[in-house]
Amino acid sequence: MDTENPVELRLGTARGRWVLAATALGSGMAMLDGTVVNVALPSIGADLGASMAALQWTVNAYLLTLAGLILLGGSLGDRYGRRLVFLIGVAWFALASALCAFAPNVELLIAARALQGIGGALLTPGSLAMLQASFHPDDRSGAVGVWSGLGGVGAAAGPFLGGWLVDGPGWRWVFLLNLPLAALVLAVTVRHVPESRDEQAAGRFDVRGAVLAALALAGVTYALTEGLHGLSLLAGAAGLLAGAAFVVAERRSPEPMMPLTLFSSRLFSAVNLVTLCVYGAFGGIFLLLMVQLQTVSGFSPLTSGLALLPITLLMLAFSGRAGRLGHLTGPRLPLFLGPLICAGGVLLLLRIGPAASYWTDVLPAVVVLGSGMTLLVAPLTATVLAAVDVRHAGIASGVNNAAARAAGLLAVAALPALSGLTGDAYQVPAEVDSAFRISMLICAGLLAAGGLLALATVRSDALAPERPVAEPSCEWYCDSTTPPIEPRRGSGNGDAGPG
Template sequence: MDGNGTAGGLRLGSARARWVLLATVLGSGMAMLDGTVVNVALPRIGQDLNASLASLQWTVNAYLLTLAALILLGGSLGDRYGRRRVFLIGVCWFAAASAICAAAPTIEVLIAARALQGIGGALLTPGSLAMLQAVFHPDDRAGAVGAWSGLGGVAAAVGPFLGGWLVDGPGWRWIFLLNVPVAAVVVAVSLRHVPETRDPEQSGRFDVLGAALAALALAGVTYALTETGSTAAPVAGVLGLAFGVAFVLVERRAAEPMLPLELFSSRLFTAVNLVTLCVYGAFSGVFLLLTVQLQVVSGFSPLTAGVALVPITVMMLAFSGRAGRLSRRIGPRLPLFVGPLVCACGVLLMLRIGPGASYWTDVLPAVTVMGAGMALLVAPLTATVLAAVEVRRAGIASGVNNAAARAAGLLAVAALPALSGLTGNAYRVPAEVDDAFGTAMMICAGLLATGGLLALATVRSDALEPDRPVAEPNCEWRCDTTTPPMDPGHCPELEEQQRAADR
């Protein structure tokens, strides 16, 4: 591909590159925004629709459930049928589901519409990142991913502010209606400026059974964690774990698996996804409970609670792109270690937020420190997981990483309220919320510290070097176990790496 924008050679800074970034950031930003914008509206949604805490958890988790379960399939669809095509289908689907959310007359309808939103998100989210990896020149991919991560992180962080403004103004239904005009802009820009790319080696049947088992496994575990007081919870948990085991067994034997398990023969790919589980689980827990704490305990209005998080937006916007370039120069190991620890310090500072909290002395220091850690962490994390695989597998790699992030958020939202003692209608009682918030923030800080230490122990400093082998394949993985291991000289993965090195 050349600098004019054909696949693999688009240069960062060109006019077409800016249009491609606009389309991918706006598209994925809708999904990221809905992952956070709903949080600030939860108390008002519960009041208007007479919903219990469990129902409000499902308002968040219905979206995360379908998103996490199907995002791998979305990446595979894009690799095979065209990343731009599947991305645009997801954008249109997401906009239609958003309109249904806005019109929902009951909490049950809202939960169902949120599940539909997650399907659209599963189609568009991996496509947006895979398009960047496929169309940009190798020298500019880290910068493009850094810009995408930073601006996407801004979309996630600005969600509470936008949600608070809308809840205090025209009402919470507008947080969903806004997706419709944004989707129209994404479609127009993508059709005109984004080239189509696909993986020419993708063929065969789709792993429908794998997708179904993944969804059932996540649903069972999520139900068990959310409905802890229900007699069906233990049964759901056991079934969820059983479906998870069945999913792994099916993926090992499937000719065209939704999750190619050989990806995990790369130690780097496995390690970075484990780090993703830790940090994104913590992020989801913080953003869910902090907005509730600010409104119910500290007495902030929805708008003020959203404005309180603006420093995170500023830090992400100002420094994520620079963090991506820094990780390219010094390697991702140090940013992936320091970033989560800085975030953990910010979360611990949030323990000062309570009744009568001051924004300037209690809230601002905490969110500023957390924003600094997120800015340092997000871009290197994304770039490293893509560097662990071949470019042609960018769709499925980004799908796996996004699935890990969404599954982590799903489990955190389901488990944290129960682990911290917040159940039933207790989210309306300030003393109950305050006690639960302190416990939850300690758990989230522990998750972040674990993620940082894991990165320090497993991620190499040269992970983003362009001439570093992109995987550490185990060719025996695909062999019949009754035969001797394949001769490494005839391993397709190693041969492809050698050809790339020779070039």
């Protein structure tokens, strides 16, 4: 029986809503954990006596294993069943969260965060791939829009929930929060989500590729976090060599973890480059804004978290509509305007200083930032999936998620060093304020670059329905090991330039 797409659910049906709820809650839990910790960092540092580098690793240990293994997670789902791997990932994530909550020192906390990232790597690509495989083609853009909005709500609500918990029972409850969420996701998924897989997936897993990807990210991240000198410089060089070896290994492998044929689609390549720019900026913004509000402006953890509540509300209210808008107008316009609007919001964040007012300094900036994020996120996700055939949904979402997490990982590692925030400087208001301003200018530049890249490379008809595909040809891509992926309408494979 072909289980690649066993049902074609409609968005307005009861089962469709349950599937959407399960996938959004699962991925939202991972996204929530990516931001909820940020607001707790000053408290974690004070409680465990951690340096700035240790706090960076508290964030980056999670992002490192998530980014390094998320491609393998997508492949496992395509092979053994997306629902099954998703369920394993949710359970793993919950157990690792419990270890984080009871960590007695920062070293064990970092190790438990790395284990959390493994769970996230299993559940994150499966959530989006299950949507793509389960919903009717006419409803996929809308479903992805709602999924993006709810997942974005999880990311944006993290600082608020983290602040509330840190001000109340303490930072350890930031991790215990995942346990009831995971139980709910497991129950809904088992009861309502259909299984799907790629029936053509076969052969061995690309363990060598997964190891090289993780080593590449670990080496570069260590170098950026510790500074480019001595041992860290050697680690950075080793990371770059591992990255080059990863590309060679993927090209030669008969069953690559990241099929390079995916990048024969110009659209897929372009949107992943846009992802690197915008999610790198978001990683830096959400890390340093929480430190700025608490250390420089004197906001409590709860008030700092509440400062981002408008982003949550905007994404909850309008992300579904943004997904449909991107389908109607084409993704080029929202992928251009969204990052530019976000960049404007980041520049407004420069008004936040020692005597900052929430109403006049913080609120206008986060409203502009949230508006841009709302316009951007859903069309970005839908365009990535539209660039490849539906049977590659798992690996395509894995590549895009890896790009997003790797971008955040590198931003969190690099920005404090680039802006001079090292050692215990995160406890000194003047040092934090200076570093924040430098970092926000860098983030605004990344966002503007992402918008301009989308304008130059993304076609307006990228989300248009498929046209019949002729006999595949090596005009698109061929090598001796991997069959070609047929071009889709709007995939950017043709000779025409951007629409």
